[in-house]
Amino acid sequence: MADIEALIRIDDLAEPRLTDAQRMAIDSVPAMTFTVAAVLDxxxxxxxxxxxxPDDFRERLAVWLQSxxxxxxxxxxxxxTVFGECVRYASTRLRAHDLMRSQPGIANIxxxxxIMVAGLPRSGTTHLVNVLAVDPRLRSTPLWETMExxxxxxxxxxxxxxFVRTQAMWGAFEHLLPLMPAMHEMAPDHVHEDIELQGPDFSSYLPEWISRxxxxxxxxxxxxxTPHYAYAKGLMQALTSNHGPARWVVKSPPHMENLPALIAVHPTAIVPITHRDPVAVLQSAITMIAYGDRIRRKRIDLPELAAYWIDRIERLLRACVRDRDAIPASQSIDILFHEYMADQKATIARVYDLADLEMKPEADARIDRFLAANPRGRHGRVVYDLQGDFGVDIGALRERFGFYYDRFxxxxxxxxxxxx
Structure with a gap:
């Protein structure tokens, strides 16, 4: 384990110095044919x-593949990688349809x-949902279960x-990209984004993290x-039929830009929304993507990557500002990142109060153990350089996000x- 104070500077984002293992992994994969028929077969x-x-997914799959x-x-x-993801989602769709056809009562669960946490990537959503998920009264989506x-x-x-397959897969991934845990740890038993449950319906922003x-x-x-939130709810019902409880805690950044769809499908949802300086979010997110791109892309255009995600985060935040009031005040709270980091237990208590969930001693003890075992920066701290690495004008970027600073x-x- 890295020293908690260790600083990590990735100085080869634009011109990666590939390891032998990375070169071998890149050279060992066969050519891929991007057709709907190839994925489904x-x-x-x-x-x-x-x-x-229902066949409507084929149009969306075709758009994914053409993209x-x-x-x-x-x-x-x-x-x-992207072809494999398509096959994984299509395989889940087959199994889910087979299960629900054989057990129609699942639809009545x-x-x-x-509790559906929304918030920008890198704004504390992962940490918050993993803290809440240690409460045994809540069902969640650990990485291994969202994968399959x-x-x-x-x-x-x-x-x-x-679980074994996911552990092996992510172990191999982190062997190829050893600095990734310092930016976003992906342990098999940690809670992952529930938009993975929209993947088999071929929606969400999932493709954007691994391509342009x-x-x-x-x-x-x-x-x-809305239809894709309904599809994901069906998978939540299927997972609940395997084992409970029926009260879930999940999280995904795109919930911020889909608040009307979320509440239409889950009218009783409790929606904590985390908020963080989008400049800090961007420098973290695009550095992480750029680091992963060394094994995914033939050439890395850092200014293009920055422009893509600046636009993408702006779209997400404008939708959140526009639709924030779609969630009833009695079912939602705004959580400021700096306040959460300053007093995590107080923030957690606010979420419990909103969810009308009693903080029992067992849950409180589990939360304390999780917080002690997972301090911020335990794998080291990456030094980000949004201007130097990506050519971003910080002042202009802050002006661009003025509408968000004004609202939150x-x-x-x-x-x-x-x-x-």
Missing amino acids: AARATTGLDAFG FEDDTELGPLGRA VIDRP PIPGPDDIGDPDPR PYRWRDYYSAHDQ PVRREPVLGERT
Whole structure:
């Protein structure tokens, strides 16, 4: 484990110095054919199933695939990654449809007042949801279960074979990208984003983290996401049928830009929304993406990456400002990142009060143990340079996000190279 005070400077984002393991991984993957038929045939072969349910998903899958094809800088491993994700989601769709067809009562399961955390990437959502998830009265989406929500016929045993596969996969990923845990740890048993449950319906902003899918970004922005929230709810019901409890705690950044869809599908939802300086969010998020891109892309254009995500975060925040009042005041609170970091227990208590959830001694003790075991920066602290690495004008960026600073009193965090 890295010293908690260790500073990490990644100085080769634009021109990566690849390790032998990274070169070997890039050179070892076969060529990929990006067609809907290729994805669906691979999913059928993986599962032995054939019925995908309603066919509307095929249009969205086609847009995903064309977006990946349009991204000409995706390298061999990047292409293999996005194709593999499509096959994984299609396989889950097959298994989910098969399960729900055989057990129609699943559709009647009540998802009771779910706690659905929204907030920018890198704004504390992951930490908050993992803290809340230690309470045994709440059901959550650990990484291993979101990767493969519906078990196959051979997924029997303890530990669950899906956990073992996820542990091996993410272990290999972190072997290739050893600095990733310092930016975003992905332990198999940590709670992951519930938009993974929209993946089998081929929606959400999932493709944007592993490619530059301009075509998909614009398609997604132009379509109501309510049907895909409903699809994800169906998977939550399926997961609840496997084991309870029926009260969930989940999180995803895109909830911020889909508040009307979220509350339409989950009218009793409790929605804590975390808020953080978007400049600090961006420097963290795009550095993490750029670091991962060394194995995904043939060439890394850091200014393009910055421009893509500045636009993307602006779209998300404008939707949040516009639709914030779609969530009833009795069901939502705004959580400022700097206040959460200053007093985590007080913030957690606010969420419990909002959710009408008694803080029992067992839950309180579990939370204390989690906080003690997971201090901020325990894998080291990355030094970000938004201006030096990405060519971003910090002052202009702050002006661009003025509408958000005006709406929510987030603390502006000092960044490297900024005039004070």
